[in-house]
Amino acid sequence: MSHSTVPRSKAGAATTMNPSTASGDTGGPPPSGTERAGRPSLRLRFRRDRTLLLMVLPALLLVLVFNYIPILGNVVAFQDYDPYLSENGFVAIFESPWIGFEQFERIFEDSAFWHAVQNTFVLFFLQLVLYFPVPILLALLINSVVRPRVRAVAQAVMYLPHFFSWVLVVTVFMQVFGGAGIIAQTLREHGHTGFDLMTDPETFKFLVTGETIWKDAGWGIIVFLAALSSVPGDLYEAAAMDGAGRWRRMWHITLPALRPVIALLLVLRVGDALTVGFEQLLLQRQAVGPDASEVLDTYVWWNGIRNQDFSYAAAAGLVKGVVGLTLVLTANKVAHLMGEQGVYKK
Structure with a gap:
C-alpha cells in the first residue's frame, strides 16, 4: 500500500504552523x-x-460664545474695573488696576449679601419640597388615564402656562390674589375683610413657589412621561396576574422606573439652588420690598447694573458659581452612593 504523497518537509511545516496564521492572521500588527x-x-x-x-x-458654537468665553470676563472680580477708562469696555479690562481679593472681602463683610443668600436657600428648599414632587405626581396621574384623547387634552392644558412670560404670570396672580383681585372683591361683597397676598412679605415666598408650580409644573412632566413610556406593558400585566393592585404596581414598577430620572433631575436642581427666578422676583421686588424678595441674582443685578459696581457684582457672581458647582458635585456623589448614575458615571 502506498504512503501519502505529501512531502515530509511540507507535512512538518503544516504541523508546526503558527496558530495565528491558521486562524486567518496575516501577520500584521496586533x-x-x-x-x-x-x-x-x-x-x-x-x-x-x-x-x-x-x-x-x-x-x-452658541454655548461656546455665550457661556464659556464670557467666563474669561470674571477677571474683573479681581480688579477695580472701570469701563470708562477707555472708549472700549473690553480694553478697559487691561487698564483697570489689580486689587486681588478685596472685592471678595467686601462681599463676606456685607450683611445684605448674607441676607440674599438666606432668602435664596429658603426659596430653594420651599421649591424643592413643594414644587419638585408635583411634576412626578402629574406624570403618574396622566399616565393612569386610559383614553388617549383625554390624556392629550390634559397635557396641553398643563403645558400652556409654561409659554407665558413672567409678566403675564404675575399679572394673573395679581388679578386673583391681589388687593383688587377677584377673591378679595368677592369677600368684600359678602361682608368679609379682603386681603392682598401680592404685597404681604410674610407669605411672599409661598406665593413665589405657587407661581412657579403653576407655570412650570406641567412642562416638567415631559421627562417623567418619557421615562414611563419606556416601561414594558408586560410588567404591569404580569403583576396584575399575580394579584398586585394599582398601588402595588405603582410602587414596585412605576416608581423604580422613574428613580434614575428623579435622581438626575434632583442633582441638577440642587446645582441650580442659587438660581430661583431672577425675572419673577425682580417684577415683584417693589411690591414687597427687598427684605422679602432679595436673592443672589437680584443682588448681583442691583449692585452691578444699577450701582455700576461691576467688579463687586462679578465677585458675587463668581462666588455663586463656585458654590453651585460644589453643590452639583456633592449631590452627584450622594447619587453614586445611593446606586444611581447621576449627571455622570463614576
Whole structure:
C-alpha cells in the first residue's frame, strides 16, 4: 500500500504552523484594545457620525460664545474695573488696576449679601419640597388615564402656562390674589375683610413657589412621561396576574422606573439652588420690598447694573458659581452612593 504523497518537509511545516496564521492572521500588527473589543476607531466614528456632529455644531458654537468665553470676563472680580477708562469696555479690562481679593472681602463683610443668600436657600428648599414632587405626581396621574384623547387634552392644558412670560404670570396672580383681585372683591361683597397676598412679605415666598408650580409644573412632566413610556406593558400585566393592585404596581414598577430620572433631575436642581427666578422676583421686588424678595441674582443685578459696581457684582457672581458647582458635585456623589448614575458615571 502506498504512503501519502505529501512531502515530509511540507507535512512538518503544516504541523508546526503558527496558530495565528491558521486562524486567518496575516501577520500584521496586533489590533488595539478598542478594536479587539469591537469598538470602531475614532476616525471611523467621526466619519459615521459626521452628519450628527454638523447638526450639533451650531448649538456648540452658541454655548461656546455665550457661556464659556464670557467666563474669561470674571477677571474683573479681581480688579477695580472701570469701563470708562477707555472708549472700549473690553480694553478697559487691561487698564483697570489689580486689587486681588478685596472685592471678595467686601462681599463676606456685607450683611445684605448674607441676607440674599438666606432668602435664596429658603426659596430653594420651599421649591424643592413643594414644587419638585408635583411634576412626578402629574406624570403618574396622566399616565393612569386610559383614553388617549383625554390624556392629550390634559397635557396641553398643563403645558400652556409654561409659554407665558413672567409678566403675564404675575399679572394673573395679581388679578386673583391681589388687593383688587377677584377673591378679595368677592369677600368684600359678602361682608368679609379682603386681603392682598401680592404685597404681604410674610407669605411672599409661598406665593413665589405657587407661581412657579403653576407655570412650570406641567412642562416638567415631559421627562417623567418619557421615562414611563419606556416601561414594558408586560410588567404591569404580569403583576396584575399575580394579584398586585394599582398601588402595588405603582410602587414596585412605576416608581423604580422613574428613580434614575428623579435622581438626575434632583442633582441638577440642587446645582441650580442659587438660581430661583431672577425675572419673577425682580417684577415683584417693589411690591414687597427687598427684605422679602432679595436673592443672589437680584443682588448681583442691583449692585452691578444699577450701582455700576461691576467688579463687586462679578465677585458675587463668581462666588455663586463656585458654590453651585460644589453643590452639583456633592449631590452627584450622594447619587453614586445611593446606586444611581447621576449627571455622570463614576
